[in-house]
Amino acid sequence: MTQEPADPFDWIRESSRRRREAGLDRALRYRDATSSLVDLASNDYLGLTRHPDVTEAAAEAARRWGAGSTGSRLVTGTTALHGQLEEELAEFTGFEAALVFSSGYAANLAALTTLGRAGSLIVSDEGNHASLIDGCRLARARTAVVPHRDPAAVRKALASHQGPGLMVTDSVFSVDGDLAPLDRLSQECRARGAALVVDDAHGLGVLGEGGRGAAHAGGLAGSPDTVSTATLSKSLGSQGGAVLGPARVIGELRNAARTFIFDTGLAPAATGAALAALRRLRGEPERALRVRQVARTLHRRLTEAGLPATPPDAAVVSVPAPTPEAAVRWAADCRERGLWVGCFRPPSVPDGISRVRLTARADLTDAEVDEAVTTLVATAPPVGGPAREY
Structure with a gap:
């Protein structure tokens, strides 16, 4: 009698069941090209992803260079646009040089796997983004995870290691929108040659001045011991x-970073769009001021209404929900009333801190902010108590 071969993916059935029972199952949600929803879910902080200059630059780059970059940056995937973007990004942010990757995730993996060499120590904030966590896991260095925003813990970790070290942190943490103490972290690193x-x-x-970034705001841009990574998919509205x-660091990445050497280069349309958005930001620095103003207004109005919103250091305002299910229902109720908000629950965040996340945008009107606050307050689950019955 022939025995049926084992199903190599049978374990997925149990994994899916546990996820459904915990209210953590996920599904893709298609968005329309145009929408009447007030958008506080996207990362289009400066409202540039649909700016005519940005979309036309993307179209022109595609017409001139083609739909794809055709290969690795070291083979055929580098265009003049890539070089212009790198030059202008470095100049704008105050760094000596820049290297463009196909995603912010790839950039973080490159930085950590290249700089976190064997025999060194990476000290990582426990609140860091998944891309930094994965970069630490892939690096040949040993990793020490330290409590959130704790320079003393960084000092202790670095002091325990004999050899090269580096500390990695988000500047603005994506869940709560709080800012890392970059000045104190830099002091601890410099004291130990990290x-x-x-x-x-x-x-x-x-x-920072005109949106030049956290390192520039903290006086760290251009320092010989500081490296910054960035995404082109948030404020610059592209990818x-x-x-x-x-x-010398950028040169090492060009020669050693696997996500640069073996990955297809960023598409010309995305490169051209990011370059146009950067130039628009340079010409309209008030966009950076406006997005911070909108975030502060959201926080003030929500806390006045009794919701425990986190104080924003940049564009992110976060409001806790009592359970993952409550966060999902809250976001769904908001959508039904014309407001799109982010919903963070495990595994995006640890157990116990599910929340809706609001991302301020420079192009939101005062009326849209009013509408958003009214909707959030009207649909909120009880603060500090059990979730509503849904």
Whole structure:
């Protein structure tokens, strides 16, 4: 009698069941090209992803260079647009050089796997983004995870290691929108000859003079011991990522970073769009001021209404929900009333801190902010109590 072969994916059945029972099952939600929803869910902080200059630059780049970049940046995937974007990004943020990647995730993996070499130590904030966590896991260095925003813990971790070290942190943490103490972290690193790597995904375009980023705001841009990573998909309204830092670091990444060497280059349309958005930001620095103003207004209005919103250091305002199911229902109720908000629940966040996340945008009107606050308050689950019955 022939025995049926074992199903190699049978384990997925149990995994799916546990996820459904915990209210953590996920599904893709298609969005329309146009929508009447007030958008506080996207990362289009400066409202540039549909700006005519940005979309026309994308179209022109595709017409001139083609739909794809055709290969690795080291083979055929580099265009003049890539070089212009790198030059202008570095100049704008105050760093010596820049290198563009196909995503911010790839940029973070590149920075950590290249700089976190064997025999070194990476000190990582426990609140860091998944891309930084994965970069630590892939690096040959040993990793020490330290409590959130704790320079003393960083000092202790670095002091325990004999050899090269670096500390990696988000500048603005994506869940609560709080800012890393970059000045104190830099002091601890310099005292022990360690490098500081800052993921400025949520800071570029929002923080610093004219949106030049958190490292520039903290006086760290251009320092020989500081590296910053960034995404082109948030404030710059496009797609892709970049590493910025000393020229010798960028040269090492060009020669050693696997997500640069073996990945197809960023598509010309995305490169052209990011370049146009950067130039628009340079010409309209008030966009950075406006997005911070909108975030502060959202926080003030929500806390006045009794909701425990987190104070924003940049563009992110976060409001806790009592359970993952309550967060999902809250976001769904908001959508039904014309407001799109983010919903964070495990595994995006640890158990116990499910929430809706609001991302301020520079192009939101005062009337849209009013509408958003009214909707959030009207649909909120009880604060500090059990979730509503849904």
